[in-house]
Amino acid sequence: MAIDAQTFRASLGRFASGVTVVTTAFGEGQAGLTVSAFSSVSLDPPLILVCIDKRSSAIERIDGSQAFAVHVLSESQVDLSNRFASRSEDKFAGxxxxxxxxxxxxxxDTLVFLDCRVSQKVDAGDHFIYIGQIEEAEIQEEKQPLVYFSGGYRSLAK
Incomplete structure (x- = not known):
C-alpha cells in the first residue's frame, strides 16, 4: 500500500536540497518558477532533470521553446526564491x-547558470520530468548555495 500525501511530504522534507529557479520563454511570454526537484542525470552527454507540476504555466512555454534555464541560487537569494515560488502574475517585474x-x-548573480535544450519529457504522476542537455554553464565560485530543509531556508556553515 502506498503512503499518504502527508507522510510523503514530511519524509521528503527531511531531505536537504539546493534551490533553483527555472526560466523559459516562448513567443511574447516568459515564465519562471522555483524548483527544488533538480538533479544531475548524465555526464556524457551532460544532462540534468527538473520536475515541474503539470498545472504550471511554464509547461506551455518549455514545450513551445524546447529550452529552459536552471539557476542555482546562492544563500543571499531567498527573496528571489520566494518571488518565483509565488503565484504572482509578473514574477519578472523589477x-x-x-x-x-x-x-x-x-x-x-546566481551561483550556477545552466542553459538547457529539452532532451526528453516524461509524464510522471502530477508532474512532468524535463531532461535537459546543458548547452552552456556558468559558475560563481565565491558564492555559497541556498539550501532548503524541513520547510525552511538554510545556509551551509563552513
Missing part, C-alpha cells in the same frame, strides 16, 4: 534579466 543563447531569461 528583476534584471538578460537572454541566454537559447532565448531563456537569465537571472543575474
Amino acid at each position: 528583476v534584471s534579466v538578460a537572454r541566454s543563447a537559447l532565448g531563456n531569461p537569465r537571472l543575474e
Whole structure:
C-alpha cells in the first residue's frame, strides 16, 4: 500500500536540497518558477532533470521553446526564491534579466547558470520530468548555495 500525501511530504522534507529557479520563454511570454526537484542525470552527454507540476504555466512555454534555464541560487537569494515560488502574475517585474543563447531569461548573480535544450519529457504522476542537455554553464565560485530543509531556508556553515 502506498503512503499518504502527508507522510510523503514530511519524509521528503527531511531531505536537504539546493534551490533553483527555472526560466523559459516562448513567443511574447516568459515564465519562471522555483524548483527544488533538480538533479544531475548524465555526464556524457551532460544532462540534468527538473520536475515541474503539470498545472504550471511554464509547461506551455518549455514545450513551445524546447529550452529552459536552471539557476542555482546562492544563500543571499531567498527573496528571489520566494518571488518565483509565488503565484504572482509578473514574477519578472523589477528583476534584471538578460537572454541566454537559447532565448531563456537569465537571472543575474546566481551561483550556477545552466542553459538547457529539452532532451526528453516524461509524464510522471502530477508532474512532468524535463531532461535537459546543458548547452552552456556558468559558475560563481565565491558564492555559497541556498539550501532548503524541513520547510525552511538554510545556509551551509563552513
